[in-house]
Amino acid sequence: AQKITQTQPGMFVQEKEAVTLDCTYDTSDPSYGLFWYKQPSSGEMIFLIYQGSYDQQNATEGRYSLNFQKARKSANLVISASQLGDSAMYFCATSGGSNYKLTFGKGTLLTVNP
Amino acid sequence: EAGVAQSPRYKIIEKRQSVAFWCNPISGHATLYWYQQILGQGPKLLIQFQNNGVVDDSQLPKDRFSAERLKGVDSTLKIQPAKLEDSAVYLCASSLGDRGKYNEQFFGPGTRLTVL
Numbered sequence: 001a002q003k004i005t006q007t008q009p010g011m012f013v014q015e016k017e018a019v020t021l022d023c024t025y026d027t028s029d030p031s032y033g034l035f036w037y038k039q040p041s042s043g044e045m046i047f048l049i050y051q052g053s054y055d056q057q058n059a060t061e062g063r064y065s066l067n068f069q070k071a072r073k074s075a076n077l078v079i080s081a082s083q084l085g086d087s088a089m090y091f092c093a094t095s096g097g098s099n100y101k102l103t104f105g106k107g108t109l110l111t112v113n114p
Numbered sequence: 115e116a117g118v119a120q121s122p123r124y125k126i127i128e129k130r131q132s133v134a135f136w137c138n139p140i141s142g143h144a145t146l147y148w149y150q151q152i153l154g155q156g157p158k159l160l161i162q163f164q165n166n167g168v169v170d171d172s173q174l175p176k177d178r179f180s181a182e183r184l185k186g187v188d189s190t191l192k193i194q195p196a197k198l199e200d201s202a203v204y205l206c207a208s209s210l211g212d213r214g215k216y217n218e219q220f221f222g223p224g225t226r227l228t229v230l
Contacts, residue, residue, distance in 0.1 A: 004156070091156050
């Protein structure tokens with residue numbers, strides 16, 4: 001079974017600053033994936049970034065990077081140069097099991113202040 | 115490329131009534147998922163289809179929830195009878211399904227259900 005823990009219910013950041021959203025995971029699978037999704041107030045889930053458990057380098061996608069520390073079972077999302085449009089819920093998820101289903105955390109509400 | 119389509123976007127019903135949601139995945143996506151997202155929580159998988167077969171329905175309350183994916187394309191999720199605790203957003207997602215643990219899922223806009 002997989003479990004995702006996001007300990008920050010809410011985070012605030014000033015526009016143009018960087019912010020780190022925390023995620024720790026627990027899984028018994030030897031091979032797994034870690035995902036971050038963004039959910040604006042409109043409700044759709046938007047894929048941001050993916051990290052494979054055997055990937056040697058931390059994943060990056062534009063302003064998003066994933067700080068993957070396998071020994072600590074953490075997969076924190078770093079958003080650089082925050083923008084007002086980054087205000088949303090952010091969910092960390094892991095894929096595992098024979099059907100690679102996603103298990104989500106409870107999310108972190110990020111508010112970017114002007 | 116068109117995204118995942120869902121309808122209706124909003125639905126309000128009274129408890130003990132029935133309701134159905136429809137999902138049309140991205141063309142060519144073999145895997146289809148239905149999630150339930152209760153306010154303040156992350157999505158929880160209800161059922162996963164691979165083509166028109168069920169892969170995982172371990173968290174589907176089968177006494178009241180049912181789902182089908184005829185012909186391996188569109189899918190319908192039904193609740194009968196609804197309870198107050200079924201109030202949630204129901205998200206449909208699809209993926210190619212052939213990439214193992216890298217299984218990027220594309221989500222639809224969701225259906226917000228309110229049970230009174």
